[in-house]
Amino acid sequence: MTMDKPVPDTPCQPFQRFHAELVDTAFSPHRHDTYTFALTTRGVQDFDYRGETRRSRPGAVVVLHPDELHDGRPGAEGGFGYAGLTVLPETLARHRPGQTLPFLAGGVSRDRHLLVAIRTALSLDEQASALERENAVIELAQALDAVSDAPATISPVTQAVVDAACALIRENLEDGISLAALEAVTGQDRWQLCRDFRTLRGTSPARYLTQRRLDVVRDGLTRRQPLADLADAAGFADQAHMSRQFKAAYGISPGRYARTIVQDRTARLPHPVLH
Incomplete structure (x- = not known):
């Protein structure tokens, strides 16, 4: 498969859509920092998640929490296909003020309301308004809450601290940043900051930095830029370092x-993220 040409980023994109038709491709164990919803459309999708092998058939949806280790492979001859939706944790948090991130431990659901919410987001056409897109995410957040553990409450101060840390990390992708610097800017000690960061972003500050660097790489891949140049632009030590981190995050080189995942050109996030 070939990747669609990139399109300009647009404001208020609350999710990103993509699809894949896989015959013999298997994803090695990896983790990423988004919520990923993969609606199985054909075949059988097997994956290992939280210590068990899970299976998704047509009509079921795979629900992956940020930073949870998982893989993926065909569960029967002929491979499988899926329509995917990725949502940033901070997007869900914005629509669920004062609550921690929802979590679905089983990794697969056939809940009717959740499936309707996911299909609604997947079916929005390119003429959909910002209101329609935002409403789709709200319905998705509500459906996910209904099948998840009850979320705990968080304070506005905690939210502000984590937001400030994220902004500082994004401003220092090329050179990186230390926990000491994050402490100085946020006024929060590193232990509590890392704990709050995981509560609201589902990952650590270090992993957040790596993923934002990989955003630069993925964007460059759509433009057919040389890997060595992308590694340098993103702040990796070299191409080999970048490739190792890429496979750790996405399970493939x-x-x-770029040849496997096809991105929907009408719904891109401010920084592109895919399964």
Whole structure:
């Protein structure tokens, strides 16, 4: 498969859509920092998640929490296909003020309301308004809450601290940033900051930095830029370092990633994220 040409980023994109038709491709164990919803459309999708092998058939949806280790492979001859939706944790948090992130431990659901919410987001056409897109995310957040553990409450101060840390990390992708610097800016000690960061972003500050660097790489892949140049622009030590981090995050090499995942050009996030 070939990756669609990139389109300009647009404001208020609350999710990103993509699809894949996989015959013999398997994803090695990896983790990423988004919620991923993969609606199985054909075949059988097997994956290992939280210590068990899970299976999704047509009509079921795979629900992956940020930073949870998982893989993926065909569960029967002929491979499988899925329509995917990725949502940033901070997007869900914005629509669920004062609550921690929802979590579905089983990794697969056939809940009717959740499936309706996911299909609604997947079916929005390119003429959909910002209101329609935002409403789709709200309905998705509400459906996910209904099948998840009851979320705990968080304070506005905690939210502000984590937001400030994220902004500082994004401003220092090339050179990186230390926990000491994050402490100085946020006024929060590193232990509590890391704990709050995981509560609201589902990952650590270090992993958040790596993922934002990989955003630069993925964007460059759509433009057919050389891997060595992308590694340098994103702040990695070298191309080999970048490739190792890429596979750890996505389960396949940068080149195969670009050939396997097809992105919906009408719904891109401010920084592109895919399964």
